[in-house]
Amino acid sequence: MHSDPTDQRPDKPEEACGIYAVLAPGEPVANLTYFGLYSLQHRGQESAGIAVFDAGHKVRLHKDMGLVSQVFDQDVLERLVGDLAVGHNRYSTTGSSKVCNAQPVVLMTRLGPCALAHNGNLVNAAELRLELADIASELTSTTDSELIAFAIQQAVNGGRDWDGAIRHAASRCRGAFSLVIGTPQGLFALRDGHGIRPLVFGHIGDLADAQWVVSSESCGLDIIGAVFDGDVEPGEIIHFRAGDPLPERSSWCVEEAKLCIFEMIYFARPDSRFFGESLYSYRVRIGEALARETPVAADIVIGVPDSGIPAAIGYSQASGIPFGDGLIKNRYVGRTFIQPTQAMREAGIRVKLNPLPDVLAGKRVVVIDDSIVRGTTSRKLVQALRDAGALEVHMRISSPPVTHPCFYGIDTDTQDQLIAARLSLAEISSHLGVDSLAYLSQQGMVEAAQANSSHFCTACFDGSYPIEMDEQVRSSKLMLEPSGIAASVLLHR
Ligand code: SF4
Missing domain, CATH: 3.60.20.10 (Aminohydrolase, N-terminal nucleophile (Ntn) domain)
Incomplete structure (x- = not known):
């Protein structure tokens, strides 16, 4: 890809x-x-x-x-x-x-x-x-x-x-x-x-x-x-x-x-309250669930700022692997920011995230992110962690693979652009260049919410759209036959 x-x-x-x-x-x-x-x-x-x-x-x-x-x-x-x-x-x-x-x-x-x-x-x-x-x-x-x-x-x-x-x-x-x-x-x-x-x-x-x-x-x-x-x-x-x-x-x-569960995982602010608690608490719990479901031997857990940090803290708490700040984010990159050219990127310009070699060098690193959509950023991130001296990079994602587009107000690209809809888990791992990759299960994601598990829209993970669309709307973004969706959906553990 x-x-x-x-x-x-x-x-x-x-x-x-x-x-x-x-x-x-x-x-x-x-x-x-x-x-x-x-x-x-x-x-x-x-x-x-x-x-x-x-x-x-x-x-x-x-x-x-x-x-x-x-x-x-x-x-x-x-x-x-x-x-x-x-x-x-x-x-x-x-x-x-x-x-x-x-x-x-x-x-x-x-x-x-x-x-x-x-x-x-x-x-x-x-x-x-x-x-x-x-x-x-x-x-x-x-x-x-x-x-x-x-x-x-x-x-x-x-x-x-x-x-x-x-x-x-x-x-x-x-x-x-x-x-x-x-x-x-x-x-x-x-x-x-x-x-x-x-x-x-x-x-x-x-x-x-x-x-x-x-x-x-x-x-x-x-x-x-x-x-x-x-x-x-x-x-x-x-x-x-x-x-x-x-x-x-x-x-x-x-x-x-059918509340959009992506609001809880990523979109909404961690200090916003859902179901009587801040989303920070939910995001720590999905990190804990991720550690229980997908353990790995490592020296440090880091989160991709900002939304990956609470889940990284949860992963650290449940696994006993120390948490560290391995990535620093420039918070002032807006949508209108003039993006560097590809040549500048290749020359090493890192606009948004910069890894800390002092924290990462010589370590086996678990890096937690909230989702992978197209995989373009994750791939660069893994390379940056290796450049900073990480011995091993184990990527853990605090949501299941995104295999379906959203029709309800979130821009998740067309289905053919979603990496997990096209590639198997092994293929995604190799594309990203990680030592291991694992996603949170859908059950883990929903159970951590501690609310009625049927009260969420989870369509971008499982294709169960709660509101029917006519064929023209569906085909504008959904272009893969269910049988053509990559096995990463089934093999994400
Ligand atoms: S399809 Fe995904 S992003 Fe869209 S509302 Fe449902 S869970 Fe949220």
């Missing part, structure tokens, strides 16, 4: 979006949303936006390409005056990387404006686009998120109230969608029936003040000192109103919960 030397894409699944909203009359809602989006920056780095409702009927919007800190400054935030803000960080999975595709989407309706921010991906976007053909000329973007907003607008203009319109629009959507929607009647938060993407809510100040915050992850509540109140449940819609200390919670549909 040869990697394309001109291929500059990151060798990790890419998160699609972070969403955030604050309903807090009298508070600087745009500034609070800015900090919330800043804490969710890992979920999307291409564009950012905030829409603010002033006195219900006027909306000010600012969105642009870039990181949150590049898109907003104090002058911009001071102009975004109001009592309800909706914010969004984007990394494109549907629609191209252009400012017209940045969110929130703001539309005018019979009942006033609405501002919508979406995390996820619809699998029936083409169908929905056809159904909305009469307003297609008004579509300004190529995103599925705008289609949801137009479906809400159509339902409102057809006579429904906000709650009815949002439920009606949601029922026309198939796929993953966590939404925050600002309206003149307050803030709505909603998750698709499977709850594939996370969404939590909390409050600031006294509960009686009814100042609400909704965030993709709980780290977005912590950053502004908000109190965590709970998850927006799969299939739930919550209506928050200014001055009302009890939000109105109800189901809009009932399906089996």
Whole structure:
């Protein structure tokens, strides 16, 4: 398997979006949303936006390409005056990387404006686009998120109230969608029936003040000192109103919960809470499970920063092999960073990770990473560890082999690009140049969550897609017959 030397894409699944909203009359809602989006920056780095409702009927919007800190400054935030803000960080999975595709989407309706921010991906976007053909000329973007907003607008203009319109629009959507929607009647938060993407809510100040915050992850509540109140449940819609200390919670549909387990392994921040604990604890446990399942004689355990570190600590604790910092990461390499040429790479330029020879030389090294997607980065990493003097390199992966693409809001490439879909375990080991390679079992990954094991989407590891796609959508990314998928799936122990 040869990697394309001109291929500059990151060798990790890419998160699609972070969403955030604050309903807090009298508070600087745009500034609070800015900090919330800043804490969710890992979920999307291409564009950012905030829409603010002033006195219900006027909306000010600012969105642009870039990181949150590049898109907003104090002058911009001071102009975004109001009592309800909706914010969004984007990394494109549907629609191209252009400012017209940045969110929130703001539309005018019979009942006033609405501002919508979406995390996820619809699998029936083409169908929905056809159904909305009469307003297609008004579509300004190529995103599925705008289609949801137009479906809400159509339902409102057809006579429904906000709650009815949002439920009606949601029922026309198939796929993953966590939404925050600002309206003149307050803030709505909603998750698709499977709850594939996370969404939590909390409050600031006294509960009686009814100042609400909704965030993709709980780290977005912590950053502004908000109190965590709970998850927006799969299939739930919550209506928050200014001055009302009890939000109105109800189901809009009932399906089996299927949270994306990759959120737990890699995407979400380790300080975000899932199932009553921080993800850091879960990631330590999957490292422990990995050590029990795939032991190896070695002198040191290191993690690939940042997401491989907790699992490396867990592996060390369970195996008794000392943990060390063997790789230093430059934390300031953004998506817009000018990448070195292939010649520069060959000359030894290491932009993101640098190994520490003092720690690694003469040692048998276990290196823990959270996933292997295409394998291009892992191969370079192994060579760098050897160059730093590692005697042996044993790679351990704290998730099963990624053999299937994601259709629900994560960019995992087409199936033919996924190394574990094409090569056997032995072939991957030899491609990466490791002394040994092993993955965590699916059972180990799910059991470590200490939650109902059927309540996860694990499709990128086993192809069990919880939401059906039509043939055109499937064949856009799934190109291998099940019989053609490499034996690494079966042989990963
Ligand atoms: S297919 Fe994979 S990345 Fe996509 S939602 Fe399911 S577990 Fe998550």
